[in-house]
Amino acid sequence: MSRKGKSLTVDDRILWGQVAKTVDAYPGRMEALLDSQPQAGPAPEKKSAGPAGPLAPKRPMAAPSKKPGLAPRALNPIDKPVYKKLAKGRVPLEARIDLHGLTQSEAHDLLLGFLIRAHARGLRHVLVITGKGQSRGGDGVLRRSVPRWLGAAEFHGLASGCEPAARGHGGDGALYVRLKKREHGP
Template sequence: MAGKRRLSEAELALWQAVASTVAPLKPKRKKRSPMKGGAAAVAAPAALSPPTPSPPGKRPKSPPKGPPPVQKPASSKIAAQPPLTPNPAPGAMPGIDKRQAERFRRGQLPIEGKIDLHGRTQEEAHDALLGFLQRAFAQEKRKLLVITGKGMTQSKSGILKANVPRWLNEPVFRRLVLAISQARPEHGGEGALYVLLKRRR
């Protein structure tokens, strides 16, 4: 293979003369990517815009204005019940069906306990009656007989006859007592009371 031929001095001089008459071409400018400018233009407003607030959650209900409602004690509910009377009208015994009320008034229910308050002071009789009813209630007894005396004179028995029905309407007794009724003659008549206790729950 023949080697490269070297230019002669005449040829080299001719080449330099021609090259000196040619102006060099300017380099082409690179086009800017539209993504750079566009992205910056789009990103700038997004960065300046305030964040979208999230939807507010449910606000807790504010407490009602004014003082809180007053809860009535249990004793007021007991006191609001119809009063117990020794001679209730027919059908006037709340919490008892008509048939049981009639049997109770006629003395047809078995008597499961008896207390005689004769000869006691009012304080002694009150405490003795309450203790007697509490023990009977704990033993799940229902019908009791309370002897007060007929009260023909201004004696202790007469005072007890008037006070015992009133005591039985006190809240501490009403928690235990469902109904009262005048006793039949064979059980003391006007000097005694039938007492029907509530059922234990």
């Protein structure tokens, strides 16, 4: 369902503000967004007809803390010999996903599901196509975000390495992702 013409709720604005802090805005765009936000005032009280769902916060969410343990972990680079074999096709890319043209939210969810399934199948090397994203003079939101996502908590246990792909596989618009080995039960 489209929300065209509808304004955001207070909770939606809080959530959007937290997301917006994690990305770089186009020049001049942030000022326009700040001007369109409502004046600070008491938030209207909500009357709940039933129990609150998992997405309905009872109080405004606090800003994420800057504790060093919560920062995304950096992934290791893929070993040079393996990288060369991937680039030349001697080590197969067992699966691929194309994210370019998607929004960050769509791409994040699709990538997470893809990597979970690939890891469950025991795959080791996959190709993630982000696109170069050079329209509007930027360097590509997905191209910049995907490596950061791979180090985030929800991807923990899935990816162990990440490198820009060789020219034949998409170059700067794609990534080789090495998945962690699947742990076998007792």
